[in-house]
Amino acid sequence: MINIDQSKLKVLAIVMGLMTGNAMHASAQTFTFSDPDATVSANMASDDSRGYGFVSLPGGNAQTFSLRAVPGDYRVSVTLGDPKASRTAIWAEDRRLMAGPVDLKAGEARTLTFTVNVRDTALVRQETDPDAPQVRLRGSDGAGYNWDDQLTLTVSGKTPDAINIIPVTARRILLAGDSTVTDQAGGDYASWGQMLPRFLSSDMSVANHARSGETMKSFLTSLRWDKLLSEVRPDDVVLIQFGHNDEKKQWPRTYAAPDGAYPAYLAAFVADVRQRGGLPVLVTPVARRTFKNGRIENSHAGYDDAVRTTSTRLDVPLIDLTRQTTQFYEALGPDLAPLAFADHNREKTHHNAYGAYMIACFVAHDLVSMPDLKVTAAADLPVCSPDQPGDPHAFVIAPADWPQMRAQADQGPEPTPAR
Numbered sequence: 532m533i534n535i536d537q538s539k540l541k542v543l544a545i546v547m548g549l550m551t552g553n554a555m556h557a558s559a560q561t562f563t564f565s566d567p568d569a570t571v572s573a574n575m576a577s578d579d580s581r582g583y584g585f586v587s588l589p590g591g592n593a594q595t596f597s598l599r600a601v602p603g604d605y606r607v608s609v610t611l612g613d614p615k616a617s618r619t620a621i622w623a624e625d626r627r628l629m630a631g632p633v634d635l636k637a638g639e640a641r642t643l644t645f646t647v648n649v650r651d652t653a654l655v656r657q658e659t660d661p662d663a664p665q666v667r668l669r670g671s672d673g674a675g676y677n678w679d680d681q682l683t684l685t686v687s688g689k690t691p692d693a694i695n696i697i698p699v700t701a702r703r704i705l706l707a708g709d710s711t712v713t714d715q716a717g718g719d720y721a722s723w724g725q726m727l728p729r730f731l732s733s734d735m736s737v738a739n740h741a742r743s744g745e746t747m748k749s750f751l752t753s754l755r756w757d758k759l760l761s762e763v764r765p766d767d768v769v770l771i772q773f774g775h776n777d778e779k780k781q782w783p784r785t786y787a788a789p790d791g792a793y794p795a796y797l798a799a800f801v802a803d804v805r806q807r808g809g810l811p812v813l814v815t816p817v818a819r820r821t822f823k824n825g826r827i828e829n830s831h832a833g834y835d836d837a838v839r840t841t842s843t844r845l846d847v848p849l850i851d852l853t854r855q856t857t858q859f860y861e862a863l864g865p866d867l868a869p870l871a872f873a874d875h876n877r878e879k880t881h882h883n884a885y886g887a888y889m890i891a892c893f894v895a896h897d898l899v900s901m902p903d904l905k906v907t908a909a910a911d912l913p914v915c916s917p918d919q920p921g922d923p924h925a926f927v928i929a930p931a932d933w934p935q936m937r938a939q940a941d942q943g944p945e946p947t948p949a950r
Contacts, residue, residue: 595936
């Protein structure tokens, strides 16, 4: 647990009104954490009646602050500074990297700004619904911070001097996908979707709806696609990456052949997004670490081509992560490539922070290079290339920067999709 000098802790938080449906009531309020007139102490636990407080994991390596917030987008400004040298990384909801890590010299101060998307499970009811519809959560969803009525910020390292939170109407990038895209909150698992906010302009909101074990069919039947579409506004960007689980014939209820249902579902998803004025982007599935004689064998054969063909046929922008991640692993080689993967480098499908960070950097560069999307990069977007990857031994995110969000990692084999 981080030791907090309460005499220097000054956190400014705007707490939103109580939630009634999707409407916001009451004016924004300001709370200070600084002595001697602190209205919130550094160790004050979150309380339903108060609507804010700390929800840090006992014995964890970070401070997590949560406040009640209705679904929407919030502009967050975090001011850092300390008489001593400090290092801080900032994460939102279920471990989305928003900013940092930032190293400051003694006495140096800096304000970081980013936009956080908050959502709940509620869907608009229509005449065919016997009950109020909700997204069908499963697994560890209910224990996380992505589907509640809270805006949650986690700080690794130096606690901020100030946090300012304001509701805004932001342009959104929405993600639909599986475990290689989702916000991974347990252990050393990470996915490119949760790293993406760090690489994009602070005025853009990344809403990651991806979930482990999802196929396009289960994304529909669990009502996750309905929820995502309900948040799409004209000119919002929707990234669609499936294939890892759609290709599993051992899951017959959700299997989709690459020359049949799979491209048909892709086309339907594209049509849904365009119907709402959104801008769809198709993404080929990230490659698995399947080396043979120093080269990656394509475990998604047929599925990556189906995405490329659908992209061409429907004139949809394409991000070819099958190709880029194949280049990435081969550039590292069989000896170093495991250092991009989770479960202490034993995984061959799921990434760790380094692998996810690099892939998110590839995605960001592709997005900003597509003029029709008009996506703006972060001012400090790093240079990254699949064929010239950064040294995993010199990765910018150190173990101390990587917060533990769960008491026990829920990271076994991918769960069966929702029925």
